[in-house]
Structure formats: C-alpha cells, structure tokens
Amino acid sequence: MAELQRDTRNSNDKRDSIQMNSNQEPKKPKKRSFSQRQRNMASGYMFISPFYLLFAVFGVFPILFSFYLAFFRWDGLGDMEFVGFNNFNIIFNDPLFWKSLYNTIMIGLMGTAPQLLAAILLAFALNSVLIRFKSVFRLAIFLPYVTSIVAVAIVFSVIFSNQDSGLVNAVLGVFGIDPITWTRSEWGTKVAIATMIFWRWVGYNTIIYLAGMQSIPNDLYEAAKIDGATLRQQIWHITIPMLKPFIIFTVFTATIGALQIFAEPHIFQGRAGRPEGMSVVLYLYRDAFGSNFFGTASATAIVLFFIIIIFSSLNLYFANRIGRSKKVGVK
Amino acid sequence: METNKKNVSIAKYFVYAGLILVSLASLFPFYWMFVMATNPNSAINQTPPAMIPGSNMVSNFQLVLDSIPFWGAMLNSLIVSSTITLGVLILCSLAGFAFAKLDFPGRTILFVFILGTMMIPPQLGLIPTYFIITELGWLSDLRAVIVPGLMNAFGIFWMRQYIASAVPDEIIEAARIDGCSNFRIYWNIIIPTVLPAFATLGIIVFMAIWGDYLWPLVVLQDQSMHTIQVALRSLMDDRVRDYGMILSGTFWATVPLVVIFLLFNKLFIKSITDGAVKS
Numbered sequence: 001m002a003e004l005q006r007d008t009r010n011s012n013d014k015r016d017s018i019q020m021n022s023n024q025e026p027k028k029p030k031k032r033s034f035s036q037r038q039r040n041m042a043s044g045y046m047f048i049s050p051f052y053l054l055f056a057v058f059g060v061f062p063i064l065f066s067f068y069l070a071f072f073r074w075d076g077l078g079d080m081e082f083v084g085f086n087n088f089n090i091i092f093n094d095p096l097f098w099k100s101l102y103n104t105i106m107i108g109l110m111g112t113a114p115q116l117l118a119a120i121l122l123a124f125a126l127n128s129v130l131i132r133f134k135s136v137f138r139l140a141i142f143l144p145y146v147t148s149i150v151a152v153a154i155v156f157s158v159i160f161s162n163q164d165s166g167l168v169n170a171v172l173g174v175f176g177i178d179p180i181t182w183t184r185s186e187w188g189t190k191v192a193i194a195t196m197i198f199w200r201w202v203g204y205n206t207i208i209y210l211a212g213m214q215s216i217p218n219d220l221y222e223a224a225k226i227d228g229a230t231l232r233q234q235i236w237h238i239t240i241p242m243l244k245p246f247i248i249f250t251v252f253t254a255t256i257g258a259l260q261i262f263a264e265p266h267i268f269q270g271r272a273g274r275p276e277g278m279s280v281v282l283y284l285y286r287d288a289f290g291s292n293f294f295g296t297a298s299a300t301a302i303v304l305f306f307i308i309i310i311f312s313s314l315n316l317y318f319a320n321r322i323g324r325s326k327k328v329g330v331k
Numbered sequence: 332m333e334t335n336k337k338n339v340s341i342a343k344y345f346v347y348a349g350l351i352l353v354s355l356a357s358l359f360p361f362y363w364m365f366v367m368a369t370n371p372n373s374a375i376n377q378t379p380p381a382m383i384p385g386s387n388m389v390s391n392f393q394l395v396l397d398s399i400p401f402w403g404a405m406l407n408s409l410i411v412s413s414t415i416t417l418g419v420l421i422l423c424s425l426a427g428f429a430f431a432k433l434d435f436p437g438r439t440i441l442f443v444f445i446l447g448t449m450m451i452p453p454q455l456g457l458i459p460t461y462f463i464i465t466e467l468g469w470l471s472d473l474r475a476v477i478v479p480g481l482m483n484a485f486g487i488f489w490m491r492q493y494i495a496s497a498v499p500d501e502i503i504e505a506a507r508i509d510g511c512s513n514f515r516i517y518w519n520i521i522i523p524t525v526l527p528a529f530a531t532l533g534i535i536v537f538m539a540i541w542g543d544y545l546w547p548l549v550v551l552q553d554q555s556m557h558t559i560q561v562a563l564r565s566l567m568d569d570r571v572r573d574y575g576m577i578l579s580g581t582f583w584a585t586v587p588l589v590v591i592f593l594l595f596n597k598l599f600i601k602s603i604t605d606g607a608v609k610s
Contacts, residue, residue, distance in 0.1 A: 036507065037434065043513035044435035047425040051445065054482035059448060062456030062463065069458065076462070122353060125346045130339070139596055140354035143361070145603070146592040147585050148542035150560040154567065154581045155360050158367065158574050165378045167363070173378070203357065204603065211604040249607060260452060263544045267564055281454055281545070288458050289549060298458055305455045312450065 069298040076292050087299035097300070099275050100283040101307075103265075107190050107279070108258025111197030116250055119202050123209035124239070138210070142203035152200045153267035157183075160192040160268075183269050189276040193264045205250050212246035213239060248319045255311050259304070280304050364585070367578035368392075375574045391579035395566070400555060401580060404562035405587075407551075411473055411558060412540040415480040419536050420529050423483055427490025428521050432503055433513065442491070449484045457549070464550050471553035480540055486532055489606070493528040494521060531602040534595075541588070559584050 070087055072080040091097045122141060126134050144152070159167045160182040169179035182188040220238050229237070262285065265277035273282055284304065288297035367375055370385035395401055429435070430442050460479065469475040498521060506516045547558045557565070563584055566577045592599050 039513060040433040041435040044429040044433040044438070047429035047433070047513075047517075048441060048487075050422045051426055051482060051484070051487060052441075054479070055448060057463065058460055058479040058482060059451070059456065062459035063451065065459035066455055066457075118353075122350070125350055128346065130343050131346060131350070137350045137354055138600070139593075140357050142596075142600060143589065143592070144357055146538075146588050146599075148544075148560055148588075150542070150544055150563050151581045151585050152360075154563060154577060155364055157567065158578060159360070159363070161574070163376065165376050165380050167380060170379045199357070199360065202353075207600055207604055208607045211608055215608075246608070253607075256452070260454060263560075267567060270567070284454060284457070285545070285549075288461075294458055301455050301457060305452060308452050309450075 066298045066301050069295055070302050071295075073295045076294050080295075083295065087296045088303070090296050091300055091303065096275060096278060097280075097283060100278040100280045103190070103277060104259060104261060104279045107193050107197070107261060107265075107277075108255065110190055110194035112201075112251075112254040112258055115198045115202050116205055116247075116254065118198075119205035119250070120209055120243075120247075122202070122206040123213055124235070126206070126210055127213040138207070141206055144200050144202075145204045147200065149196075149200065149263045150267060152196050153264045156192060156196045156199070157268050160188070160195075184274065184276065186276050189265075189269065189274075192268060193261075193277060196264050196268075197258070197261075201254070205254075208246055208250055209243065212243045216242045245319075248315065252312070252315045252319070255315060256308060259308055259311060280307070361585075361589070364578050364582045367574055368582040369579075370575055372573050372575050387575060388579075391575045392583060394573065394576040395580040395583070398569075398576065399562045399565055399580065400557070401559075401562065401583070403555060404557045404559045405584065407473060407556060408541055408558040408560070411476050411480070411547075412537050414477050415540050416533050416537045418477075418481045419483045419486050420533055422481060423486030423490045423532065424494070424521060424525055424529070425517060426487045427492075427494050427525075428517050430487070430491040431495040432498065432500070442487075445484045445487050449488070453546070457545075461549055469550070471551055471556045473551075473556065475550040476540075476543075476547055476558070479546075483536065485606075486536065489532050490525065490528060493525055497528075498524050530598060531605050534599060534602040535606045 069080075071082060071084060073083045073087070074080045125131060126138055131137075147155075161167075161169070162179075162181045162183055163169065164173065164179045166179070166182070168182070173179065180188045182192050216238065220242075221234055224234050224238060260281055261279045262281040265273065265279050265282050266285075269277045273286055280300065281304070284297050284300040287293045287300060366381055366384050368391055369388040370381045370391075371387050374381040374385055426445075430438060464470060464475045467475075469478075502520055503516055506520055511519070542560065543558075544560045544564075548561050548564075551557055551561060554562075554565070563580055566580050
C-alpha cells in the first residue's frame, strides 16, 4: 500500500511539473493512476454505505414487510394468518375509512388553498417597494412556523374550546351567535384544524413566494413599464408565470403534508379520536396501535401510499407542463 | 397624474392595514398563550375570558412539573434532536462528498436511488419499523428515534449539490499531491468549506426532529422517555382540563425556540428558503 501511495505521488508530481510548465494553467487531470481510482472507489462506497445500511434496515425491509403484512391477519403476537385481499375488503367496506379519506382531503383543501392564496398576496405586499418595515412584518408572519405542530394544536384546541368561555365562542357570543361544540361538530372540527394549518404555514409559504419574487429580474418589469403595461398586467404576465416553479413546490409539499395529517386531529379530538376529524393516518394509527389490527393497518398504509403517488404524479404532470411554458417566458 | 398618486397612497394604506392585521393574527396566539399561562383557571373560564397576563406564572408551571417530567422531556428532545443533527451533518457530507467528487461505478444510479427514497411516505414502513424496534429491544429507548433519524436522503442531496459547486477540483487534486487520503481531504478541506451548508441543513433537520410527533409517540411509551411533543400532548389527557396549566407547559416549551429564532432569524429564514428553492 505504501508503495502504491508513493507511486501516485510520483505521477502526481509529474503532472504538477507539467502544469508548472504550461504557465500554471490549472488543467484537469483526465487520467488517474490506477491506485487512486481504486482508493476513490473504496472510500466512495465506504462514505455512502451508512445511508444504504440504514435504509436496508429501516427502509427496504419495513416497506416490503408492509406489503407482505397487508395480506395477513396479525395481532402482533400470535401467528400470522394469510387472508388474501380480505384486509383491503375490510377497509374499503368500512365507512370510517372513507370518512377519514374525505376528511383528509377536505381539511387539506380548507387549510391549504386559501392559505397559499393569502401567502401570494402577502409576499406581493412584502415585495412592494412602497412598503417599509418589511423585515418586521416578515418576522411576525414567519414566527408561527417556529412553533411545533403539537404546540399549535394545543393552543388552538384551547382557542376553539367547546366551553362558552372559549375564545372563539366568546367572540361569536358578541355577535349573538350560539356557542359551537367545536370538537364534536362536523364543520367545527374541520374549521379548527384548517385554522391550525393556515396559521402555522402561511408565513412559511409567504417567505418562499417572496424569495421567488425577488429572483425575478427587475429588467422584465422595466421593459414592461416602457411598453406601457399596467400593474395588473405586470402581475399576470410577469410575476405569476415566473413564480410558477415556486407555486408548484408549495402546492406539492402542502398536498403531501395534508395527506399525512395526524397530530392536529389526534390532539384536538383526544386520543380516542372521533369521526369528524379522523384522518387517514389517524385511522391507520388507531387500527395498529389501538386495536392491534396490524394487517388492516398495513393495508391502509399501502392505500395511503398509492393515494400519495397519485397526487404526486398529478403535481408532477402539471409541473412539467409549467416547466415548458416557463422556458418560453424566460428567454 | 394627481389622482393616480392619490390612488397609490390609498392602496398603500390598505396594504399597511392588511399587513398589520395579519401580523397581529400571527402574534396573537403567542400573547394569548402567555395570558393563559399566567392566569388561574377561574379567570380563563369566565366570559369574557382573561385578556391580560395574570400573576399565576409560577404556580401554573409548578402544576406542569407535577403533571409531566417537563425538564426530562425537554432534555430528551434536546438529546434526540442534537444527536440526529450532528450525525446527519457528518453522514450526509461524507456521502455528498463521495457523490460530488469521487468516481466509483454506479455513482449516478446510487444517487438517483437516494433521491427516489425521498418520495416514500414515512407511514408506509411505520408498522414493521415498530416491530424492528421491538426486536432490537429499543422500545422507550431514545435510540429508537435517533438511529432511523440518521437516514436522511434530502441531506445527502443537499450536501452533494453544495460540495459540487463550492469545492474546486483543483484543491482536491492539490491535497492528493500532498498525499492526503480521501478521509483527510474530507476532514481538512470539505468540512471547513461546507460550514455554511451545515448551518442551513442543521437548522432544517433540528426543527424537523424537534417537532416530530408520530414516531416518538409510537416508540417512546414510558413517560420518562417522552420527548417534549409527546409529553405536551399528555397534558390534554385530564378529564377536567386546566387550561392555565396546559398552556403554561406549551408556552415554556415554545419559548426556547422563539428565542433562538429571534437571535438567528436571518439565518433561519435563509435556511428555510434555500431548502425549499433548491429542492
């Protein structure tokens, strides 16, 4: 090994002297000595191996086993019993599963669609040259993102408490509206959870849109102004098209995040859960760790996986189309 | 022209009003958390509820300490988050260095594979992973959270991109001429160069792990092993809820993060946008 090393050093020295001769122009060495290649190979594999080892144990194996387990009945202790597609039959015939899917999508829509719209408007306001104290506003709007989801869920559980003295109920009382039993009402639960999502994420998305708006070269606006474009035209024909990759990113992360919603309903409606706020992940969690139905819970995990794939490919499909139109816009 | 100017200034006031309103809505829950955390339950349960901080700050927090192991849970969260952050930074920069600067067969495919794993939702392997942890005897053991947390595909992607653009090949070649091994190059050249990327990735990872809820809830069952998120939730278990106590715990668990954020807010916001924009 020592000899090999000396060998490389020699050849490197030679290369070095060649470089010196050619006026110190940094030339990329094309050919490496055999031993250097070998060493790079060895360290390359060694440096990336921790990920693959961890992924084998905590990634590949659990995923394959999930697919396997979905076809068995298992309580976690006794023998596994092969049941074919029965687990899928069970969940597809369970109204609560469909309810959880409906809730997940509904809460996702209520929590993200208005939120992304608000974030664009806020970013536009913060990007305006006329506005001062931008960094103060930015800080205030972003601060909720620093709190953990659990903290957000607890605070809003208290704000939306069922008691007459709960903050939202007290405010409604001022307007003569009867107090709402938030944790047990179909829409009350969804409004409360959507508010939690809105409050925590709107600043995050604003910051991302703001970064996107700041990456738009000013020349574009200048050119548009010379051509006599109004502010509205500038927004529609410059800001929004140039922002599309950022919009795609935020929609993508918000969709996937919404499909995996768990902490908010789990905290808001208590450990037992209730149908009004039941989400798919909560349904899975209850099935597995509440009732020890690990087979049906695995089947739910797989269904969720495919739902996420469907939504992701839809996003990707739109992202690709927008990628093309973006190129036209830039050049 | 005059009317146009007038319109602009009216619009400006509307924008200011909107921004102030949104900022207040953003900040209000923090203020309100503090109000509840310092008031007795009786003041909270009256109509209209208390809106001004009270004098029960210490006694409410004492109730939290009686109800959950608050400091132990904070310590557990700190141990888990900082161990994972440190481990992820080292493992991801090592792998990122290999993918960016070392030639080995299958490099591209192996890298694309890592990117592919980012698409897998964590819930898919949740149940079998729980049984692996059981088999390892790691239930209610912080290792159950730490070890799987070290696997971070996004971090490898992130470090690879950074190292590829920030470290010139010439420096590595020069180090080789001086007889540096690949690990020495990593240690003496790559690490000092990627420190800014460490700050960014470190913040993203720390935040994500600190706030993680589902997985710690599943595997850390003993109360003494709870992370702060799991412990806070158990404050909601009492049949008769003492909101002063509940929000006292939540408030004091949130304060450290807010303080750290306010101290490093530029770096924080930059990390979040970089993390989003580059992926």
